Amino acid sequence: MYDICGARSDGKVLNCPRGSPSVKPDDLLSSKIQSLCPTITGNVCCTEAQFNTLRAQVQQAIPFLVGCPACLRNFLNLFCELTCSPNQSRFINVTSISKVKNNLTVDGIDFYITDAFGEGLYDSCKEVKFGTMNTRALEFIGAGAKNFKEWFAFIGRQAGLNVPGSPYAITFRPNVTEDSGMVPMNVSTYSCSDISLGCSCGDCPSSTVCSNSAPPPSTKEGSCSVRIGSLKAKCIDLSLTVLYIILFSGFFGWGYFHRRRERKTAMSKASSNVTDDQYQNIGRQKNENLPMEMLEDAPHIRNGVQLSFVQGYLSKFYRKYGTWVARNPIFVLFTSLAAVLLLCLGLIRFKVETRPEKLWVGPGSRAAAEKQFFDNHLAPFYRIEQLILATVPDGMHEKSPSILTDDNIKLLFEIQKKIDGIRANYSGSMISLTDICMKPLGQDCATQSVLQYFKMDPTNYDNNGGVDHVSYCFQHFTSADACMSAFKAPLDPSTALGGFSGNNYSEASAFIVTYPVNNALDKEGNETGKAVAWEKAFIQLAQDELLQMVQSKNLTLSFSSESSIEEELKRESTADAITILISYLVMFAYISLTLGDTPRLSSFYISSKVLLGLSGVVLVMLSVLGSVGFFSILGVKSTLIIMEVIPFLVLAVGVDNMCILVHAVKRQPLELPLEGRISNALVEVGPSITLASLSEVLAFAVGSFIPMPACRVFSMFAALAVLLDFLLQVTAFVALIVFDFLRAEDKRVDCFPCIKVSSSYADSDKGIGRKKIGLLARYMKEVHAPILSLWGVKFLVVSVFVAFAVASIALCTRIEPGLEQKIVLPRDSYLQGYFNNVSEYLRIGAPLYFVVKNYNYRYLDKALTICARDITNNYLCNS
Secondary structure, eight states, X not given: OOSEEEEOTTSOEEEOOOOOOOBOOOHHHHHHHHHHOTTOOSOBSOOHHHHHHHHHHHTTTHHHHTTOHHHHHHHHHHHHHHHHOTTGGGTEEEEEEEEETTXXXXXXXXXXXXXXXXXXXXHHHTTOEETTTTEETHHHHSXXXXXXXXXXXXXXXXXXXXXXSBSSEEEEESOOOTTTOOXXXXXXXXXXXXXXXOOOTTTOTTOHHHHHHSOOXXXXXXXXXXXXXXXXXXXXXXXXXXXXXXXXXXXXXXXHHHHHHHHHHHHHHTTSSSOHHHHHHHHHHHHHHOOXXXXXXXXXXXXXXXXXXHHHHHHHHHHHHHHHHHHOHHHHHHHHHHHHHHHHGGGGGOOBOOOHHHHHSOTTSHHHHHHHHHHHHHOOOOEXXXXXXXXXXXXXXXXXXXXXXXXXXXXXXXXXXXXXXXXXXXXXXXXXXXXXBOOSSXXXXXXXXXXXXXXXXXXXXXXXXXXXXXXXXXXXXXXXXXXXXXXXSOOOHHXXXXXXXXXXXXXXXXXXXXXXXXXXXOTTSHHHHHHHHHHHHHHHHIIIIIHHHHHTTTEEEEXXXXXXXXXXXXXHHHHXXXXXXXXXXXXXXXXXXXXXXXXXXXXXXXXXXXXXXHHHHHHHHHHHHHHHHHHHHTTOOBOHXXXXXXHHHHHHHHHHHHHXXXXXXXXXXXXXXXXXXHHHHHHHHHHHHHHHHHHHHHXXXXXXTOSSHHHXXXXXXXXXXXXHXXXXXXXXXXXXXXXXXXXXXXXXXXXXXXXXXXXXXXXHOTTTTOOOOOHHHHHIIIIIHHHHTSHHHHHHHHHHHHHHHHHHHHHHTTOOOOOOGGGGSOTTOHHHHHHHHHHHHOOOOOOOOOOOOSOOTHHHHHXXXXXXXXXXXXXXXXX
8 A cells, every 4th residue: 555545525544555666755754754653764655644644543542552652662563564664565465445536545455464463462552541531441442352353353344434443444364375475564562561661560560570569468457356166256355355254253252242241240230229320310410400610610521521632622612602602692693694795795706617628627637738739739629510310210129221311311401401591690790600610621611411422512412313422422432523522522421421330331320410610719709709609599490490300200310519518507507596496495494393392383483493494594505605705706717516516515514503503502401591501502512513514624625636627616615615604503593593592582473573472371381491302302312222222233233334334445446437428417408319329320539639749840841842842743742
């Protein structure tokens, strides 16, 4: 073959069946041929037009094979020898010709080539990966050939019109007859393991370099385990079981000998005239008859028990403090409320952080630093808006039918038309998708959709063959011009389809439509504002119109935008406000009932504590608001978990302290003055409340060292809220207790203290003011405590508790780290279905980048200069 004598109707040129001698090219053509075909020197059997055609054709395959130079060199040698070899007539035989515009052209040839070359070519290319698609290059340029004969058969078939491939048939033959005079082409092939041609281990795993550098197989197992017969147990489980048996045995032995010693001691005391109960009664009567002055003199002794230094100091403090509060309740109440209300002024600067990356990634973490570097130097990743349409299974265990039907694709065109028609108002401007979408080439959005095979134009659907054209593009999306997208780039079917196995795209049961939108560093700027405005309109359209359209076709639809998670978190916070309000009302009713005395119809309006309970709930709310206000002053943004969890947390702690304080006052003798009862009550429960509250504050304060922002901020807010709640309980609430007891003693109505009951009517009810033990207190004293004091019950309780503790330690090792996005969203959120569909249908994941810092760009500048000067001749400059 020599020169070009015609062209097919699709523009592919055809060679001339001419047996002319090889010719010596000029210097320019010779240098061009050498750049692509270094094995061909001297004379050649091709014209410059033929060589240009060869170079244009092989350029389509170079991006697939450039990762392995040995494979690429062998592949280029195959076509270089076919086109320009001076010995072409010795292994090429034209078998059929055709006439194009009165010119004879080649229509079929026999290419005699040795099996050794075919095997060498295939072995060097069979493992080469096409990095963009993360699959074998032969899947695209060899139709997934399993050997060199299948590959040659694919290369040699005559391509139809507008289909990539050879314009004439090529039959590869390994054997020749003796009288034919033909000699099979047998140019040397390069092995992918050739160090001089440097294929990567991913493209040539059989290389000795790769096998020697491979890490030794790991001998480390997932976890230590021990096999006992047919039972396999983890080492930590076995260790904890042995520890529990030892503790159980030791505790049982200690209890047994301690019990025997108690019996011997009891028998020795039996001869005494005074029993232990009598001693206890005498001691109790003595303690109850002690005047207030004697209790003040012995703050370190309570009921005959020596208190610790801290408890003794706190008891002494609360003795004086309780008396002072009872004498100055107005000053204490207004001073404490003024301090908290002052902190609440910080709510003016209150802000909520709802961006997920700011909630879960610490600002000083490696991930945050690398993302900031990437965003500042290479621009942030695109905002993603997405639709997923899927078919519904016919039965319980039936496979979902294919979504690739005429009706479904036409429905997708209708949906696209509505999305293109979205106009969102941002500062008086109407924003459309074309205003914010990513446009890598030209003015068309880089929408990832099967509609790109029709250039996003519904008129092309019928003209190009409908569903058949889609099936064709699944196999030729990287090479066929008819399959190129509107934004002039190939569209991988795996980015636009879901619910298929392997590369069987025709089985897909879901359309995945993705709209990449330009992103900006400034989250408060106009670019981000425009995108958020359009995203809200997009979600509203999907909920109001698209969902009904899809469901009417017996399909499912899920959707999401870049701002969806943030917006749903905001919606959740407003929805939970009602729940928080209801919980506070329930707690208010509970406190009002439990703080009062045993309900009696005649005295309930005096003995009830409704106003006191309401005041206590208000104090809890003020402690939460004061904590949020304080940190808002410091510029710390709140989180939704603070607004949802801390109110319940502080409410539980506050209710506990309120009940303890009120019941402690009610247990005091009525003969003592009110300030004495308040003082004694604080001495009794003040140290316990103080130490318990401080331990809670310290526990949350330790959490402020956690690097995760959401947990750290939550711990900070919770620690201060619990501290403020405690301070209000021992100041404002104690003052309120004083006012409430003064009201009850003065026979004034609860909630309406200005109304006073006449003394004659109040005296008729002699039950008012008398202490009567409640039902719960009776249960604790007469049932629960006696049963718990039994030796066998004690042993059982401790054993069960330790067993649960040991089991919890063992089960902690099975906790899997991670944060599912679905967990933090409301159950009725439209994103729940979206995340389910993403895990089921989406075949692509998050982007991965390697960013090289401090690189000497002089070498890159040199390479760019070379390619800029010789980009048409040097195949290594093409991507």
